[in-house]
Amino acid sequence: SQTIHQWPATLVQPVGSPLSLECTVEGTSNPNLYWYRQAAGRGLQLLFYSVGIGQISSEVPQNLSASRPQDRQFILSSKKLLLSDSGFYLCAWRAAGPGELFFGEGSRLTVL
Amino acid sequence: GENVEQHPSTLSVQEGDSAVIKCTYSDSASNYFPWYKQELGKRPQLIIDIRSNVGEKKDQRIAVTLNKTAKHFSLHITETQPEDSAVYFCAASGSNYQLIWGAGTKLIIKP
Numbered sequence: 001s002q003t004i005h006q007w008p009a010t011l012v013q014p015v016g017s018p019l020s021l022e023c024t025v026e027g028t029s030n031p032n033l034y035w036y037r038q039a040a041g042r043g044l045q046l047l048f049y050s051v052g053i054g055q056i057s058s059e060v061p062q063n064l065s066a067s068r069p070q071d072r073q074f075i076l077s078s079k080k081l082l083l084s085d086s087g088f089y090l091c092a093w094r095a096a097g098p099g100e101l102f103f104g105e106g107s108r109l110t111v112l
Numbered sequence: 113g114e115n116v117e118q119h120p121s122t123l124s125v126q127e128g129d130s131a132v133i134k135c136t137y138s139d140s141a142s143n144y145f146p147w148y149k150q151e152l153g154k155r156p157q158l159i160i161d162i163r164s165n166v167g168e169k170k171d172q173r174i175a176v177t178l179n180k181t182a183k184h185f186s187l188h189i190t191e192t193q194p195e196d197s198a199v200y201f202c203a204a205s206g207s208n209y210q211l212i213w214g215a216g217t218k219l220i221i222k223p
Contacts (some may be wrong), residue, residue, distance in 0.1 A: 043215045044156070044201065090155060098144035098163070098209045103155040 002027035006091045006104030013111050019064075019078040021107050023091030026072065031093040033074040034101070035066055038088040050074060051096075086111045114139040114206035118214025126222050131192055133217045135202035136184040142212075144205035145185045147176060150216075151198045159200075160187070189219075197221045 006023045013019060025031050035047040046059045048066035056066050063082060067075045074091060091104040115138040125131045137145075146161035162169045162176045162185065169176050173192075178185040185204075189196055199218050203211040 044213045046210075046213075049210065096209075098205045100146065100158050100161065101211060103157070106155050 002093075002102065004091065004093055004102055004104045006107055008107060009105065010108045011110070013081050013109065015083055015111055016080050019076070019081055019085070019109070021076040021089055021091075021109075023074045023076075023104055024072055025093045028072070028093070028095065030071060030096070032096060033068060034092040034094075035074065035076045036090040036092060036103075038090065040087070044090070048076070081109075081111045083111050085109065114142060114204055114212040116202060116204050116212045116214045118202050118217055120217060121215065122218045122220070124220040124222060125192055127192055127194065129192055131187075131189045131196070131219055133187045133200055133202070133219070134184060135186070135204070135214050136182075137204040137212070138183065139204070139206060140180075140183065142204040142206065144209070145176070145178060146203050146211070147187045148201045148203070149198045150201065156201060192219075192221050194221050194223065 003026045033050045036044045037047055038044055048056055048058055050056050050068045053068055053071055064078050086109055089107045092101050094101045116135055118135045123131055143164040147159050148156035149159045150156040160171050160174050160176050162178050167178055173190045175188040197220055199216045201216050202214040206212045
């Protein structure tokens with residue numbers, strides 16, 4: 001069966017520090033991969049999605065970037081965090097075509 | 113592009129009563145409509161979905177109805193229980209099957 005792993009689960013970072021969140025999917029090949037951010041009490045904001053290795057689409061201009069170095073690996077990065085980057089980051093995957101989106105357990109980021 | 117509106121933003125119902133959450137979408141080409149439940153501090157999880165060739169789908173106490181003409185779909189929860197308390201998100205598939213999300217409904221079940 002397919003599983004999705006996301007880490008770290010929680011992190012507290014100072015303003016201006018770098019960020020790296022990692023997500024891996026097991027049990028499937030060529031998944032569509034997504035990074036979402038959710039501010040406290042708010043909805044799901046799509047940040048990036050990828051339909052294949054090295055193919056990244058950005059939905060919102062920001063100081064974040066994403067990379068897909070391997071088929072089932074998706075990384076979210078920042079060189080310098082802002083206070084506004086705080087939130088709950090969710091990685092997700094689905095197979096090609098319309099269908100269920102499976103979310104990772106999330107990474108809660110607090111920028112101080 | 114696709115736009116999804118969800119109402120109400122907060123819904124408080126007595127335990128045992130029914131709850132209804134409504135969403136409207138703008139793109140008539142959308143063909144997939146999932147509903148996700150997110151408990152506090154947890155990830156969203158699919159509870160039910162419907163495709164455009166079906167008007168209604170049920171799974172125990174949960175049902176979804178779709179009106180393609182009016183471009184709206186609704187989530188119905190009957191005999192609500194305390195564990196139904198959560199935030200519920202609707203979504204509609206846009207171009208390239210990307211999901212466009214509603215803003216969420218916080219459902220509160222009063223004992």
